Every structure is written in C-alpha cells, then in structure tokens.
Amino acid sequence: MKIVxxxxxxxxxxxxxGFAADTTTDREAVxxxxxxxxxxxxxxxxxxxxxxxxxxxxxxxxxxxxxxxxLKKALQMGxxxxxxxxxxxxxxSDAVGTSLVVARxxxxxxxxxxxxxxxxxxxxxxxxxxxxxxxxxVPQVTYASEVTLxxxxxRIRRDGDAASETVEASLPALxxxxxxxxEPRYPSFKGIMAAKKKPVTELTLADIGVxxxxxxxxxxxxxxxxxxxxxxxxxxxxxxxxGGDGAERLVEFLAAQKLV
Numbered sequence: 001m002k003i004v005x006x007x008x009x010x011x012x013x014x015x016x017x018g019f020a021a022d023t024t025t026d027r028e029a030v031x032x033x034x035x036x037x038x039x040x041x042x043x044x045x046x047x048x049x050x051x052x053x054x055x056x057x058x059x060x061x062x063x064x065x066x067x068x069x070x071l072k073k074a075l076q077m078g079x080x081x082x083x084x085x086x087x088x089x090x091x092x093s094d095a096v097g098t099s100l101v102v103a104r105x106x107x108x109x110x111x112x113x114x115x116x117x118x119x120x121x122x123x124x125x126x127x128x129x130x131x132x133x134x135x136x137x138v139p140q141v142t143y144a145s146e147v148t149l150x151x152x153x154x155r156i157r158r159d160g161d162a163a164s165e166t167v168e169a170s171l172p173a174l175x176x177x178x179x180x181x182x183e184p185r186y187p188s189f190k191g192i193m194a195a196k197k198k199p200v201t202e203l204t205l206a207d208i209g210v211x212x213x214x215x216x217x218x219x220x221x222x223x224x225x226x227x228x229x230x231x232x233x234x235x236x237x238x239x240x241x242x243g244g245d246g247a248e249r250l251v252e253f254l255a256a257q258k259l260v
Contacts (some may be wrong), residue, residue, distance in 0.1 A: 001056045001151075004083075004111040005045045006102055006132070007038040007074055009067035010122040014233050017122075022217060023224040024092045025122065027066065034070040037117035039077075039184035044177050045077045045115045046185070048149045056080050058109065062090060068200065075195035076187030082198065083109055087205040092217025099131030099213060104208040106136060109201075113154060114174040118143055129176045139169035145180040 011017045015030030034042075042059065049055040054221055059074035061067045063083040063156045071082035071237035085105045093101065096104035106114060114133075119126035145164075155168040187195070205212055217223060254260040 001052070001108055001112045002058060002108060003048060003055060003115060003134065004058045004060050004106055005038070005041050005074065005079065005114045006106075006114060006116045006129070007061050007070050008035040008117075008120050008122075009033070009061060009063045009070035010035045010120060013121065014067075015081050018229070019224070019227040020093065023227050024217065027064065027093075032066055032069060033131035034073040035117060035121045037119060037121055037179060038070070039073075039117075040177050040179050040181055041115045041117045042074045042077050042079060043182045043184040044144075044147055045176075047182060048113075048147065049078075052149060058083060060102070060105060061085070061111065062098060062105070064091075071200060072195060073187070075198045076191045077185055080198065082200045083203060084200060085203045085205075085208065087212070089205055089212035089216050092220060092223070093215045094220035094222045095125050095128050095131060096221050097215035097219055099128050099135055101205070101208070101210055102128070103132045104210050105203060106132070108203065108208045112172050113149065114172075115136075115147075116174065116176045118176050120176050126176075129174055133174040136172075136174070138172045138173045140176070141167045141214045142168045142176045144175050144177045147175060147177065147181065163169055200232055 009032045011025060011030045020026040020030055045057045049057050057079045059071050059079045060083040061070050065086060067084060071084060075082055084103055089100060093143045113177045116129040130140055141156045143158050145159045146157035148155045152229050153168055153170050154173050155166060156175060158165050158167060213219060237253060239253055
C-alpha cells in the first residue's frame with residue numbers, strides 16, 4: 001500500500017514575511033520550512049505504516065527548488081521517499097491551479113491513501129485537499145482527529161463542538177488531519193542521516209501532463225491585487241500612580257476608551 005502525504009514549504013512565521021512586486025508571497029525575503037500543520041499529516045502517515053504491513057510513505061510537494069527543505073524534514077521524520085513538482089510556470093497558482101498540479105502528480109506517482117494537513121500555515125487555505133479529492137474522483141474524509149486504516153478502507157473520527165462522528169471511506173481516498181490527531185516526532189540523528197540516502201523524484205508539469213497555461217498567476221481565478229504594509233504598532237498609554245490616584249486615573253482612561 002502506498003500513502004502519499006501532501007506537504008507545503010511555507011515562509012517561516014517567525015521571519016519578516018512580505019509580498020513580491022507581483023503581489024505573490026516573497027519567498028526570497030524569508031527562510032521557508034515544512035508547514036507546521038503538515039507535520040501532523042506526516043506523523044499520521046508514519047503511524048499508519050507502523051501499525052500496518054508493507055506500507056510505503058511518500059511525501060509530495062509543489063514548489064521551487066527550496067521546497068526540498070519541506071521534503072527533507074518529512075524524510076528525516078521517516079518518510080520512505082519524496083516527490084518534488086517544480087516548474088516556473090506554477091509560480092502564483094491559486095488553490096484551483098495548485099489542486100490541478102497536486103492531483104496530476106498523485107495520479108503520476110500512484111496512491112492508495114492521500115494524507116494532508118487541515119490547512120496551510122501561510123495562506124490558511126484549507127480547500128485544496130477537497131479540490132484534489134474531487135479531481136481524483138476519490139472520497140474525502142476531512143478534519144480527522146483519529147485515523148484507522150484497513151486493507152480496503154479508512155475510518156476517521158471528526159470532533160465537533162457538540163459531538164464526535166465516525167466516518168468511513170473506501171480506498172483509494174483522501175484524509176485531512178487536524179492538529180489534534182497526534183504529536184509529531186522530532187527527527188532522530190538516525191533519521192537525519194538516513195534521509196540523505198532516500199530517493200527524491202523531481203517532476204515538471206510536462207511529466208504529469210499539465211499545460212503551463214492552466215496554472216500560474218495568469219490562470220489564477222483569485223489573486224491579490226494590492227498589498228499594503230500594516231502600520232507599525234504604537235506605544236500604549238501608561239497610567240502612573242502618583243500620590244495614590246492610580247486607580248482613579250485608570251478608570252478615567254478606560255471610561256474615555258468606552259471600555260467601562
């Protein structure tokens with residue numbers, strides 16, 4: 001059985017993120033890493049492999065050459081191999097274009113189960129897994145907080161505000177997991193060393209049968225048309241107690257702000 005985990009290389013949230021001249025994310029300005037929410041997807045795929053027999057886990061991503069860093073982390077965690085779809089024409093793709101590339105890549109590499117995170121941590125776009133499942137014509141079970149796999153089906157538990165529900169889908173299928181499903185492992189030294197010898201397959205749009213005109217910024221159904229830097233934070237008001245009138249002055253300040 002082959003489990004393919006879709007991962008994304010995102011700008012480090014701790015860095016100074018911004019937009020490029022074409023209003024796409026400026027990936028040159030800040031280091032990237034494996035999307036934190038995708039670490040849960042990788043971990044869950046590894047746990048399913050450890051609980052089953054003869055299961056291969058492959059990490060897949062779409063992006064520039066730097067996206068290898070996301071695959072590297074997945075390999076260090078324990079994935080058996082990785083696939084990078086890299087093509088300049090993909091730059092600026094929206095969710096629709098991205099889902100097309102991911103779906104075609106999945107068809108190219110083959111899969112029994114696709115596992116994804118619940119959303120990306122850069123654009124918070126959680127609709128791509130559903131789009132991918134639709135394009136593949138396979139059932140999707142989303143927002144899983146528990147996953148059980150058999151030879152022919154996948155069963156998940158989805159926790160809502162008032163109840164939890166159990167949903168089952170026949171394979172092949174797609175599962176998206178939440179950050180409640182597990183606790184991602186840290187790569188061990190053995191895993192880091194082993195990752196250096198694991199295969200990474202690089203594909204282009206031509207390899208997976210996608211025409212460049214179908215993706216990219218020009219083909220995007222939705223795009224950012226303008227971006228303005230947020231004003232810098234201003235220093236707050238400091239209420240100083242001088243002579244025992246601190247409480248009175250604090251109330252006056254809160255009243256002026258209509259907070260009391």
